[in-house]
Amino acid sequence: MKTIQFSRACALGLAIALASASLSAAEAPVPLPGQSRDAFIDGLMQRMTLEEKIGQLRLVSVGADHPKPVLQEEIRAGITGAVFNTVTRPGIRVLQDEAMKSRLKIPLFFAYDVVHGHRTVFPIGLGLAASWDMEAIAQSARVSAIEASADGLNLTFSPTVDIARDPRWGRVSEGFGEDTWLTSRIAGVVVRAYQGEGLDRPGTIMAGVKHFALYGAGEGGRDYNTVDMSPQRMFQDYLPPYRAAADAGAGSVMVSLNSINGVPASANKWLLQDLLRQQWGYKGLTLSDHGAVKELIQHGVAGSEREAVKLAIKAGVDMNMNDDLYRNHLPELVKAGEVSESDIDRACREVLVAKYEMGLFHDPYRYLQGRDPVDTDAEDRLHREVAREVARKGMVLLKNQGDVLPLKRQGTIAVIGPLADSKRDVMGSWSAAGKAKQAVSVLQGMQNAIGDRAQLIYAKGANVTDDPEILAYLNEYNPDVVVGPRSPQAMLVEAVEAAKQADVVVAVVGESQGMAHEASSKTNLRIATSQVEMLKALKATGKPLVMVLMNGRPMDLRWESENMDAVLETWFSGTEGGNAIADVLFGDYNPSGKLPMSFPRSVGQVPIYYNHLNTGRPFDHQNPNKYTSRYFDAANGPLYPFGFGLSYTGFSVSDVTLSADKIGKDDTLTAKVTVKNTGKRAGETVVQLYVQDVAASISRPVKELKNYRKIMLKPGESKDVEFMLREQDLRFYDSNLRYASEPGDFKVYIGLDSQDVKEGKFTLL
Structure with a gap:
């Protein structure tokens, strides 16, 4: 280990010395008046060394693997192409300054996971799709681009357009549901909203459509898992949204982590060249997912890091995210003749074209114009009105027995549940630069809505879960789920007492944001036992009971659907979630959302989706027969079908x-x-x-x-x-x-x- 570190340090020092020696002879590459993009890039590449070309293929994160001082030295040496996970203007400027000290002064671009908002957080993907409102979805993406570009960012790893029909998968929350046609349309809308009329225009950001391809079809709903699929299903159901994003002009594509019919996407020449480049005519940039090239070893298609790099670059992965495998192994592979310099040139050109399209060669600081904000998290940097409007459009009324909703602004209302006063959870996962302190909880939103016209009583009632193993898993990297010191019984008693004093009870339950995230696949789609026990106790009080559901996936709601008076699906609705939810609960907004995914009756039905093929013995709900395609121990069909959603009118x-x-x-x-x-x-x-x-x-x-x-x-x-x-x-x-x-x-x-x-x-x- 010490020898490796010493060698790396020596190599870096030599590169910096060589770069410094010729620094005065090099001028910053600026397109000449009337010069075409391709001519400019041709001229620049003629001046680049092989090491500098390979350096452009590095997409690295500031952090433990690349401490900022080391990264700054690497940027000055001209061996870094782009950086992600730096989201403030001063931090980005410092690194771009280092690029301007390199031999050729090739600017960096800066990327981040702006998935459903940047500083203003919008509803998660499922919540956006549930609006069935393309203008609202476009608004959310336009605001995201304006805010992200104002922070100096140039590229987002979004939109997520994976078709998902298995709610066990935690990342269904990021995408737009089960339907190919609807997801394809949203994909094009989001790409065009991010990129505007040109990436050299103010308030734009390059789209990075993901995860190419078929990532949402992993076996068993397990993240990162294998996908084995017929060509017909692939082309008919799963590929069209990626194609729609590409046709809309998405500047980049993130390659998925899964294998496809035995070949990992990051080593899949058919996927990245035959299909994407040749058949679809795609001209943009391809990026590996985090650590995906090294993972080719674990997939079992590469015996070493060197072999993994060879497979990825020849398959068509232009930029390698996070690790140093390209930098460590491509020079020797070219020298040995196992990778041609034309492979390097092809990938380097795609990176330089992306930077050209972003306008960075014309002005490396184009995204950093004007004064930096005194307070990066200043309130006036948010777009609350748009966030509130978009959030309420995506809420789906699943049940409203006896017209218990909308609520009246009178009497006493009990607001109960572990998510009722959570500002962090209302934003959902992948909440970018959003700050929980600026989010509006359901409790706060309801208080804002009623003022002094009614009394509001709050009780937590239960923890999101009391399972110690699940808590340990969810909190492994960050304290995402906070469990207080009070016993479950004490919280339950308090909740029941609050309910008894109220005219109506609003129970805010579901999942914490960390339960609907990357690496958050699960086998149980029920609401956690701790919360169900609370709901049962509240039901026993006999008070009208409204369930506000916060979640990132379709859930098994059989008991809740039978026993709640009203059920409002709010997903994770973003910065203004609490106010938007209150708007719907009190009837200031009539819900119009429709489900973008089918809700199963139980996990045993999964995968379940509306546009399935028929069979030779289809089940007939009107005339049920034993020898048909059905289950004998439960009702067939979904609990709530795709496209379903009620209103306060008929x-x-x-x-x-x-x-x-x-x-x-x-x-x-x-x-x-x-x-x-x-x-x-x-x-x-x-x-x-x-x-x-x-x-x-x-x-x-x-x-x-x-x-x-x-x-x-x-x-x-x-x-x-x-x-x-x-x-x-x-x-x-x-x-x-x-x-x-x-x-x-x-x-x-x-x-x-x-x-x-x-x-x-x-x-x-």
Whole structure:
């Protein structure tokens, strides 16, 4: 170990000495007037040594592996391309200053996990998707880009567009759910919102779509696990969102940690070159995930670090995140002829192109203009109004028996639960530079909403969990879950006493943010026993009981659905979460969110998703039969289906009217329904269009989302909602991976969720 450290220090010292010796002879690379991007980069690369080119392929974090003084020396030596996990302007400026002292003065770019907000935290991915509101989602991404770029950041590892149909996986919270069409649309919206009309414009940040590819399909819902999938399912269901992000111009792609049909993504030439580069025509930058190149050894496809580096660079991984494997092994691999210098040049060019597109060659400090804020965490740097508006749009009303909601601002309201007064948990995981002290808890939001018009009583009631092993796991790196000194029994007694004094009880329960995170896969989808016991005790008081659910995945809510008077799904709703939740609870905002993932009845149904293939013996809910595809020990189908969500008003949907019963390949079909607000409140709803290909060359899903409209209706108001269907909407990948439609019969379904639909039929000639 000492010899290795000494050798590294000697090599670094030599590199710095060589760089210093020729520093005066080098000028900062600045594009000349009228010079093309490619000509500029060609000229720069001709001046670069092999070591400097390889240095550009290093994406490193400031921390234990790269202490700041060592990293500064490496940057001055010209052997670092980019840095992540530095999120303040002074910290970024210091490192960019070091780059300007290097021989060629090639600027760094700075990256961070801006997943659902930067300083202002927005709802998690599932919460954004549940809004079914593309403008709201775009707003959240635009604000994220403005705030992140104002801190000097240039690239975000986002959006996460992995299709996920297994709620056991902790990272379902980051993505946009189970549906290919909806996730693909959101992917394009977010990329364009981040990048604007050009990355050289103010308030923009480069998108880094992830995790390429199929990361959400790991076996058993376990993070980092194997994916084995047919080409048809891959192309039809899982790849389109990545393609949509690429087509929208995503500047970078993060390569996933999983293997695909036996080949890890980071060593997968078919994935990164044949598919991404050649078939899709992608021109951007590829980044490894954290430590992924070294993990090729554990995957069993590389016998050494040297071999792992060879596989990754030749497969097409441009930048290696965090470790020093590229720097340590690429020079010798090139010298031995096992990696060509053209492989290095290709990867280096992609890095330099990204920096050019960011405008960093024109001005390395472009993202650091103006004075630094006196207080980095100043309140006036937040965008609270937008955060509150977006958060409430994604909340889903799952139950409202007896119209217990909205609450009245009168009497006594008990607010109980381990998440009720948590500012950290309301933000969710991957909350970037957000500060818990600036977040609004549910308790605080409700107090803000009622002022002095009602009395609010608070009791914690229970811990998020009392399981010591789970607590130890969740707190292994950070104290994410705080358990107080009071006994569970004492907290429960206090909660029951509070409930007895109240006219209505609001129980805020679910998961801590650390339970819905990377490395947070689980086998039990129930709310923790400590909280369920509290809910049972509150139910026994006989008081109206409203459950506010905070969570990052679909959960098994069978008992809660039967026993709660109302259930409001709020996900992790961000900085303004408490105020937004209060807006919905008190009726200042009528909920309109719809589920982007099916909620199973139990973990035994997983994976469960609405657009499954049929079988030769499909289960018929109307006429159940033993010898069909079903479970005998539980009801079949989800507890809450994809697209489901209630309102404080009611809506009716008419039968489907089609403009024709037969169309040719160049024709357009119009499908129409009339939607009416049958209640006493104005409200929004999402009208959803699904299509089924009845008989094709391969089995097709029972229905697939193809479009939707979000409409606002006043009480008693009706509106005709029309959808256009073309031949292109009916295409799919056949057994030979040809993307085309096939003549035949189709069903059209229109409704307010994936199950409650009206049906029409037509034929494609």
